[in-house]
Amino acid sequence: MTLAAELKARAAELGFLACGITHPGPPPYADRLDAWLAKGYAGTMRYLHRQARRRKDPRINVPEALSVVVALENYYAPDGADDREAPRVAKYARGQDYHRVTRARLDRLGAFLVQHGARVAHSYVDDGPVPERALAYSAGLGWIGKNTMLIRPGAGSFFFIGTIFTDLALPPDGPMTTDHCGSCTRCLDACPTGALVEARVLDATRCISYLTIEQKGPIPDELAGRLDGWAFGCDICNDVCPWNERFATTTTVAELLPVRRLGTADAATFDTMDDDEFHRRFAGTPFERPGLRGMRRNLRAALASARPKGDGA
Ligand code: B12
Ligand code: SF4
Ligand code: SF4
Numbered sequence: 029m030t031l032a033a034e035l036k037a038r039a040a041e042l043g044f045l046a047c048g049i050t051h052p053g054p055p056p057y058a059d060r061l062d063a064w065l066a067k068g069y070a071g072t073m074r075y076l077h078r079q080a081r082r083r084k085d086p087r088i089n090v091p092e093a094l095s096v097v098v099a100l101e102n103y104y105a106p107d108g109a110d111d112r113e114a115p116r117v118a119k120y121a122r123g124q125d126y127h128r129v130t131r132a133r134l135d136r137l138g139a140f141l142v143q144h145g146a147r148v149a150h151s152y153v154d155d156g157p158v159p160e161r162a163l164a165y166s167a168g169l170g171w172i173g174k175n176t177m178l179i180r181p182g183a184g185s186f187f188f189i190g191t192i193f194t195d196l197a198l199p200p201d202g203p204m205t206t207d208h209c210g211s212c213t214r215c216l217d218a219c220p221t222g223a224l225v226e227a228r229v230l231d232a233t234r235c236i237s238y239l240t241i242e243q244k245g246p247i248p249d250e251l252a253g254r255l256d257g258w259a260f261g262c263d264i265c266n267d268v269c270p271w272n273e274r275f276a277t278t279t280t281v282a283e284l285l286p287v288r289r290l291g292t293a294d295a296a297t298f299d300t301m302d303d304d305e306f307h308r309r310f311a312g313t314p315f316e317r318p319g320l321r322g323m324r325r326n327l328r329a330a331l332a333s334a335r336p337k338g339d340g341a
């Protein structure tokens with residue numbers, strides 16, 4: 029077996045959904061990032077402007093790197109009845125923190141590379157200036173859907189993308205050039221805030237995920253009424269995708285199974301909670317990012333925007 033084949037077998041053994049290899053040089057479609065930033069679609073995520081040079085040439089992050097190993101980590105578990113009621117939490121945030129869980133598993137894959145002669149095996153998962161979808165695309169792991177997600181045939185898109193930059197020269201996989209969206213426009217039609225302004229272009233400043241997690245200020249009135257009950261993140265453009273409906277299967281990673289949801293009672297609880305209690309209850313969870321003030325804002329807006337039960341929501 030070649031080293032690349034052994035590596036992919038090791039990734040499967042560790043429970044990763046798929047693993048591919050690409051090179052760390054500039055991806056040919058880096059101009060899409062410039063166009064997106066120029067339109068102001070990053071909103072207050074200024075770090076995306078600051079990191080643009082590194083995202084357009086990921087090798088700058090780890091100059092010794094000759095290859096990037098990309099691994100997909102399934103986080104899917106089906107919604108229970110409570111998950112469909114406001115206040116809703118996106119699936120990716122219901123389990124333990126993936127920055128820790130997935131990073132630790134990537135490091136185990138990195139250890140395999142070191143055992144086979146690598147001196148460098150640096151892993152990232154949503155914690156560095158790394159264009160993760162672009163690298164996963166180049167590594168042949170899926171195509172970029174009209175909802176901007178990396179989608180994998182036979183698997184869907186409910187996974188995290190992790191990368192390992194290594195100084196081993198591994199044979200790169202080719203990109204998947206076929207567009208499997210065809211004439212489907214379900215995600216574009218379903219987005220309640222019109223954030224998918226055209227196929228494969230997302231205006232983050234309109235996206236519920238950005239409004240409830242990334243930005244600090246009040247949610248603009250025009251959009252607050254359209255949250256459809258979401259209090260943290262949003263899964264709509266993934267949930268409606270036929271590739272997820274058909275192929276999403278429950279994760280085998282126990283730590284990513286759901287442990288976190290918000291009951292309706294939490295709206296009042298957040299209003300009366302102080303910072304100490306918030307920290308005690310939610311330290312180390314994704315809710316730390318918006319913080320207590322952000323979660324108060326989100327809960328109020330989510331409940332106010334929820335459709336009445338039985339309204340097909
Ligand atoms: C900023 C960010 C956001 C922003 C903006 C999202 C966006 N679509 O740009 C907000 C807060 C809205 C967001 C939301 C979500 N996010 Co987010 N996010 C990121 C982050 C940190 C950077 C993304 C970025 O650079 N965006 C700018 C655009 C221009 O870049 P891009 O989408 O990556 O597109 C590149 C390539 O896809 C390629 N490309 C684009 N179109 C095309 C078309 C063709 C034909 C080709 C060849 C290439 C190509 O070029 C682009 C430039 O490099 C990444 C992690 C990372 N380090 O990359 C996670 C990441 C993209 N997010 C992720 C997730 C899970 C989510 C949510 C599902 C969470 C949730 N449930 O609320 C939603 C999904 C919303 C959506 N439809 O995208 C995952 C996506 C996994 C996947 N299967 O694709 C990532 C990779 C994190 C991770 N490590 O797993 N996110
Ligand atoms: S995550 Fe929700 S708000 Fe954002 S683009 Fe998808 S459907 Fe629209
Ligand atoms: S819902 Fe349809 S158009 Fe949107 S990403 Fe999925 S297959 Fe593509």
